[in-house]
Amino acid sequence: MSATVFSVVTLAYLASFVLFAIRASSEKDTWHRAATMVALAGLAGHTGGIVLRWVESYRQGMAHVPLSNFYESLVFFSWSVTLFFALTARSRARSRVGAFAMPIAFLLLAYASFSPGVDPSIRPLVPALKSDWLVMHVVTCFLGYAALLLASLTGILALREKAVQKGEPSASGEVEPAPGPRNGLQPAGRKDTDPGLETFDVFLRSGYILFTLGIVTGSVWGHMAWGRYWGWDPKETWALITWLVYTCVLHARAGRALPRRKHVIVLLAVGLVCILFTYFGVNYLPGLHSYA
Amino acid sequence: MTMRPGGLFLRLSSLTLTRVLLLWLAFLCVVATIVPQDPYPSLDGVSFPVRIIRLLSLRDVFHSVWFLGGAVLLAANLSACLFSRMSRRAASSLHKMPSDFQEAMLGQGGDPVKVSVSIRSALSGFGDTRLVEGSRVVVVSEKGSLRRLGPVIAHAGVFFVLLGSAFAFAGFKGTIEIPEGETRNVVTLMDGSSRRLGFSVTCERFSLERYPNGMPKEYRSEVVFTSQDGAIEKRRILVNHPAVYGGMLFSQSGYERRPIARITVRWPGGGAGFSAAEGDVIDLGDGIHKVRVGAVSEDMMRMGPGARLVVSAGEEARDLWLFGDIEGIASRYPGITRQVPQFDPAGVPPFVFSLDGVSWKVSTVLFVNRDPGVWFAGFGAVFFIAGVMLVFFVPHEQVWAVLEPEGGRLRLKVAMRRNGRAVEVPGELLERVTAAGGGR
Structure with a gap:
């Protein structure tokens, strides 16, 4: 039953993506509203599908949160991406977030729903996964993946747009006011920050803290399950690589002596590749993390 | 300083x-x-x-x-x-006042110190205020100053994690395999070397539960730790539920299931029986002969239970393939013990061997980790997250209101920094300060 719900949600995400694509070539806000409504309806159905799958696992006598295999991880990853879109649906950069988020959410869910290589069956948990840390680790990691993925995409676009504007030398996103006094105690009325960069910062900060929590909760779980908090398993190593790259992005945007914007864009692109490899690529390396 | x-x-x-x-x-x-x-x-x-x-x-x-x-x-x-x-x-506990400020001449003159009292009161809701007096009066208001500690706490956290990782080199990691009912006090380290624990561990019972589809459901080891002075502690170790003893973490890593051969040896005037698994070496007690068990199988060469032994006497060694049903095999293949001397249970005189049966012995495999840096790493992680949360979610804002007497009137300058960067003063705050100073 939950699989049918996810199939319908996949189509909703596709429709939302198409509407956002039309919105990109049209100034009419109607397209944006329609795309958002479809995406939010899809998210509601998606949430219902996850709850339904949880109930199904109870009915089958396994009773575990649907976060324990590759299929369920794809479903939750897709849900996380859509959730972040929903959280920024009222921001000034909502259209560009939707244009990035919805195709990703659609592809992830389509892969889970329609790929013959992904097994959707509900199976009992192996002993290592029977832990309260499963939920904390997987939820924080996938929310972190989703936010960092969107941070990279929105950041690259926003910084590239900045690069073609004049008098915007900083990669920090904040506009340094011109020196000297201005007469009158009135707000100048200009914006301090670019909406695209504001959204990028929100994603970057949320993603970084969530992904860090994901690594820390994974370490605690590893300590309990395998007897060590860090073992240089390929998954752990690539999570660290991703973390190091985004730490570098944060330092590039936090310092007083800011690096060139191009460098930040390159770092964000590298971070994007790292997330994808940490999730998908590591499956092709031998390790203890049996699924994504 | x-x-x-x-x-x-x-x-x-x-x-x-x-x-x-x-x-x-x-x-x-x-x-x-x-x-x-x-x-x-x-x-x-x-x-x-x-x-x-x-x-x-x-x-x-x-x-x-x-x-x-x-x-x-x-x-x-x-x-x-x-x-x-x-x-x-x-x-300096304060950032420098930004050079970009907004200013106006207040509609009335007066004592700047008195006017500043109203401005302090207007800014008090914003945060802590303080007054700096000199040739001019400066009211500085600040909130979220805890954020300035954020980077220090976060970076100290990373430092602690690195320190914890360094301390881990003073510990060790390894595995210990304990057959059910037996006791061990030596751990095999990751590089293959051995290390004495300083206490002993007995596996009283190991159990493996399975789901109906055959998948493993739970591994469980009932173990007893015995210290050098004889104190006993019973513990249960499961996956995700390790035990700590003697400053070491014992986690359920896996299990081994090995076939055990029950062998009887007879010689003129005597005999003995023993149970042995693959790799075991048994001394026959005459000071000369030893038996090394090469392999044990429930169905060796499709001829039923069997064991491959190497019986040595000094430099000389002979192979012996021992079958539980050697009489049946000999009746099916007449003369086989002559054609294949290794099949002859009496092939190493004066001994006659017999295999009484093959059973299974289960061993628990525990991962042993002594890591003196684990608490440093844990504290480091908590520090790091707390520091990053402060930096990300607690804005540090400072507002300056400067009153300067000028030609019998007062000039008011207002500026603001958020997280160290000069920003526009919010309109509502600006109006509040101006009104408090007697302006519009």
Whole structure:
């Protein structure tokens, strides 16, 4: 039953993506509203599908949160991406977030729903996964993946747009006011920050803290399950690589002596590749993390 | 006291160095997942020059000088940044007033100190205010000052994690395999060497539960720790439920199921029986003969239970393939014990061997970890997250309101910094300050 719900949600995400694509070539806000409504309806159905799958696992006598295999991880990853879109649906950069988020959410869910290589069956948990840390680790990691993925995409676009504007030398996103006094105690009325960069910062900060929590909760779980908090398993190593790259992005945007914007864009692109490899690529390396 | 930073200190506390080191460590991590790793080579008998070469090698990236050197340099960079930041903070608790301020002449003159009292009261809701008097009156209001500690706490956290990782080198990791009902006090380390525990561990019972579809459901070891003075502690170890004893963490790592051969040996005037698994060596008690068990199987060569033995006497050794049903085999294949002498249970005179049966013995495999740095790493992680949360979610805002007498009137200047950067003063705050100063 939950699989049918996810199939319908996949189509909703596709429709939302198409509407956002039309919105990109049209100034009419109607397209944006329609795309958002479809995406939010899809998210509601998606949430219902996850709850339904949880109930199904109870009915089958396994009773575990649907976060324990590759299929369920794809479903939750897709849900996380859509959730972040929903959280920024009222921001000034909502259209560009939707244009990035919805195709990703659609592809992830389509892969889970329609790929013959992904097994959707509900199976009992192996002993290592029977832990309260499963939920904390997987939820924080996938929310972190989703936010960092969107941070990279929105950041690259926003910084590239900045690069073609004049008098915007900083990669920090904040506009340094011109020196000297201005007469009158009135707000100048200009914006301090670019909406695209504001959204990028929100994603970057949320993603970084969530992904860090994901690594820390994974370490605690590893300590309990395998007897060590860090073992240089390929998954752990690539999570660290991703973390190091985004730490570098944060330092590039936090310092007083800011690096060139191009460098930040390159770092964000590298971070994007790292997330994808940490999730998908590591499956092709031998390790203890049996699924994504 | 403020520190006057020198050239080396400046370079060490550079943010560019931080970025380079982070990317260098990330690059080495990538290398470690591409180049096949040999992380725990045995160093017994390895000469010093070869050890140095190993340190430079990429076959063990995480113990190489490239990685450890990068981590040490990152720790030094963090320490320098922390020191530099704390020195700056000790020198001034406030940022410099931005040069970009908004100003106006107030409609009335008066004592700037008296006017400043109203402005302080207008800013009091914003946060702590303080008054600085000189040739002019400056009211400074601040909130979220705790955020300034955020970077220090976060970086101290990373430093603690690195310190914890360094302390881990003073510990050890290994496995201990204990057959059910037996006791062990030696752990096999990751490089294959052995280490005495200082106490003993007995596996009273090991159980493996399965789901109806055959998947493993639970591994459970009932163990008894016995200290050198005889004190006993019973513990239950399951996956995700380790036991701590003697400063070591014992986790359920797996299990082994080995066939055990029950063998009887007879000789003129005597005999003995023993149970042995693959690899066991049994002394026959005459001071000369020993039996090494090469393999034990429930169905050897499709001829039922069997065991391959090597019976040695000094330099001389003979193979013996022992079958539980040798009489049946001999009746099916007449003369086989002559054609294949290894099949002859009396092939090593004066002994006659017989295999009484094959049973299974289960051993629990526990992962043993003594890591003196684990608490440092844990505290470091908590510090780091707390510090990052402060930096990300607690804005530090400072508002300056300057009153300067000018031609019998008062000039009011207002400026604001958020997280150290000059920003526009919000309109509502601006109006409040102006009204308090007697303006519009």
